[in-house]
Amino acid sequence: MIKDITIGQYFPGNSIIHRLDPRFKLVIALAYIVMLFAGNVFVSIITGAVFCIVSFALSRIPFKLMAKSLKPILPILLFTSILNLIFIDTGKTVFKLWILKITSGGIETSVMMIIRITLLITGTSLLTYTTSPIALTDAIERLLSPLKKIKVPVHELAMMMTIALRFIPTLIEETDKIISAQKARGADMENGNLVQKAKAMIPILIPLFISAVRRAEELATAMECRCYRGGEGRTRMRQLKASAHDFVAAGVTMIFFAALIAVNIII
Amino acid sequence: MAVLKTENLSYVYSPGSPFEKTAVDNVNIEIEKGEFVGIIGHTGSGKSTLIQHFNGLLKPTSGKIYLNGKDIWEDKTQIRQVRFKVGLVFQYPEYQIFEETVYKDIAFGPKNMGLSKEETDRRVRATAEAVGLSEGELFKSPFELSGGQKRRVAIAGVMAMEPEVLILDEPTAGLDPKGRDLILEQIKKYHRTFGTTILLVSHSMEDVARYASKILVMNESKLFCYDETAKVFERAEEISQMGLSVPQITRVFNELKSRGIDLGEEVYTVKFAKELLVDILKKRGKLHD
Ligand SMILES: Nc1ncnc2c1ncn2[C@@H]1O[C@H](COP(=O)(O)OP(=O)(O)OP(=O)(O)O)[C@@H](O)[C@H]1O
Numbered sequence: 001m002i003k004d005i006t007i008g009q010y011f012p013g014n015s016i017i018h019r020l021d022p023r024f025k026l027v028i029a030l031a032y033i034v035m036l037f038a039g040n041v042f043v044s045i046i047t048g049a050v051f052c053i054v055s056f057a058l059s060r061i062p063f064k065l066m067a068k069s070l071k072p073i074l075p076i077l078l079f080t081s082i083l084n085l086i087f088i089d090t091g092k093t094v095f096k097l098w099i100l101k102i103t104s105g106g107i108e109t110s111v112m113m114i115i116r117i118t119l120l121i122t123g124t125s126l127l128t129y130t131t132s133p134i135a136l137t138d139a140i141e142r143l144l145s146p147l148k149k150i151k152v153p154v155h156e157l158a159m160m161m162t163i164a165l166r167f168i169p170t171l172i173e174e175t176d177k178i179i180s181a182q183k184a185r186g187a188d189m190e191n192g193n194l195v196q197k198a199k200a201m202i203p204i205l206i207p208l209f210i211s212a213v214r215r216a217e218e219l220a221t222a223m224e225c226r227c228y229r230g231g232e233g234r235t236r237m238r239q240l241k242a243s244a245h246d247f248v249a250a251g252v253t254m255i256f257f258a259a260l261i262a263v264n265i266i267i
Numbered sequence: 268m269a270v271l272k273t274e275n276l277s278y279v280y281s282p283g284s285p286f287e288k289t290a291v292d293n294v295n296i297e298i299e300k301g302e303f304v305g306i307i308g309h310t311g312s313g314k315s316t317l318i319q320h321f322n323g324l325l326k327p328t329s330g331k332i333y334l335n336g337k338d339i340w341e342d343k344t345q346i347r348q349v350r351f352k353v354g355l356v357f358q359y360p361e362y363q364i365f366e367e368t369v370y371k372d373i374a375f376g377p378k379n380m381g382l383s384k385e386e387t388d389r390r391v392r393a394t395a396e397a398v399g400l401s402e403g404e405l406f407k408s409p410f411e412l413s414g415g416q417k418r419r420v421a422i423a424g425v426m427a428m429e430p431e432v433l434i435l436d437e438p439t440a441g442l443d444p445k446g447r448d449l450i451l452e453q454i455k456k457y458h459r460t461f462g463t464t465i466l467l468v469s470h471s472m473e474d475v476a477r478y479a480s481k482i483l484v485m486n487e488s489k490l491f492c493y494d495e496t497a498k499v500f501e502r503a504e505e506i507s508q509m510g511l512s513v514p515q516i517t518r519v520f521n522e523l524k525s526r527g528i529d530l531g532e533e534v535y536t537v538k539f540a541k542e543l544l545v546d547i548l549k550k551r552g553k554l555h556d
């Protein structure tokens with residue numbers, strides 16, 4: 001069923017990682033990405049891996065889910081590692097066949113690349129697994145709010161994103177219902193050639209558009225009835241408040257960073 | 268032989284996730300041909316989930332469904348044939364309408380069945396009449412119609428497949444009392460004319476009592492009972508505890524009985540109550556024509 005696709009992959013829970021302030025989480029995630037790609041390869045990978053594994057364990061996200069998030073990038077991983085293997089020409093030659101030459105340098109780079117990308121995806125997935133899309137948009141809005149000074153409509157953009165996110169599950173549910181209703185009338189969506197398949201989409205798309213437009217209209221009316229007039233002077237119901245454990249998390253991240261820099265200077 | 272039969276039917280939504288929910292739990296029923304079955308149960312009791320199994324829209328997590336004695340999932344490629352035999356009208360079916368004219372929308376099902384133009388035409392006209400759509404409305408855009416009329420178009424769209432079993436999920440939700448009675452009367456008439464087996468999901472005990480010959484009660488994903496209307500309403504006490512209500516008039520008569528005034532009959536429609544009372548009064552000579 002379509003509904004099984006998780007949007008933004010949010011996995012509700014109540015772990016320490018879930019409860020972190022989304023602004024802190026976002027910044028920490030950015031710091032983590034920098035960590036992965038800064039300085040000495042070995043050192044950054046080890047620091048990144050430790051950081052990632054510890055946060056992962058704290059979040060209590062099932063391992064299976066994490067493995068699932070890696071599946072879509074498998075082709076990219078394979079592709080980049082093969083490119084690296086073939087084109088990097090440093091170190092000892094390990095294997096040679098006509099113009100194909102694989103060197104120890106190439107193997108090293110591709111293994112490192114695989115580990116780095118895996119860490120990158122797992123780490124950032126952890127952010128989306130533990131933060132609801134709405135909280136994330138909120139955090140982005142707050143972090144970008146200085147841009148309001150140069151007339152970037154930050155609030156409006158965030159509101160649009162929030163609304164879009166809010167309606168994705170609704171529309172998925174509706175699509176599901178429409179597909180079921182047309183299937184009940186014998187609509188055949190699996191068989192036939194490309195043209196027939198495209199034609200079979202019409203009975204689904206038309207009702208879906210009609211209902212999406214109707215919903216948008218209703219929402220606009222409802223917002224107007226409640227005197228919505230943009231971000232100017234608007235206060236929030238759910239205030240984002242940094243608490244002690246947010247600062248602890250930030251502190252831990254900084255210690256990792258410091259260690260990374262220190263090790264880089266020493267070697 | 269039963270036209271529809273389920274065997275230990277269970278269905279679980281999103282298994283293995285934190286949202287896991289058993290919506291149908293080990294249901295065994297046999298529905299005889301030509302029956303008019305009312306399906307009741309509180310919100311979220313699994314009615315809609317159950318009926319979507321009957322035409323193969325949902326595949327059971329475990330258990331089997333038999334249509335005319337044949338397991339419907341035995342041959343997956345034949346599942347469309349099952350959908351033509353078991354017509355399902357969804358809750359709020361208006362949103363399935365997509366064609367430019369009412370005629371074309373009703374013809375969608377028959378066209379999918381691969382029927383000839385003449386046969387399709389006959390069926391569209393016959394069902395449009397059966398649900399009370401006028402000739403003039405057939406060539407209008409369905410989006411110009413009122414909510415109640417759209418509902419009829421949607422119902423006609425499924426009837427036009429002339430299924431052996433017609434399942435309707437709350438066909439009267441959101442209609443005014445007059446529109447509600449009209450649609451139910453038309454369904455009843457259709458039942459009488461074609462002898463189609465009808466399964467009607469409804470929240471209104473009054474409606475179910477008036478039209479159904481048998482009642483299926485769902486409670487918290489389980490089958491509570493499936494029996495003759497009279498037998499089901501005898502268990503008024505238990506049914507009320509589930510948060511459902513037996514018809515008002517039945518409650519009145521049950522209360523009378525518990526106070527020692529037994530009129531000897533089960534009553535679930537106002538019409539029947541009136542006849543019964545008039546009869547008794549006449550017998551006692553207290554009422555003259
Ligand atoms: N697509 C779905 N995904 C997950 N859970 C669902 C889904 N559809 C229904 N459920 C759950 O399954 C249970 C049964 O739902 P169902 O729609 O069958 O109830 P119902 O008896 O038809 O209720 P109503 O009278 O409100 O129509 C409910 O608890 C509902 O939350």
Ligand SMILES: [Mg+2]
Pocket residue numbers: 314315316358436
């Ligand atoms: Mg329902």
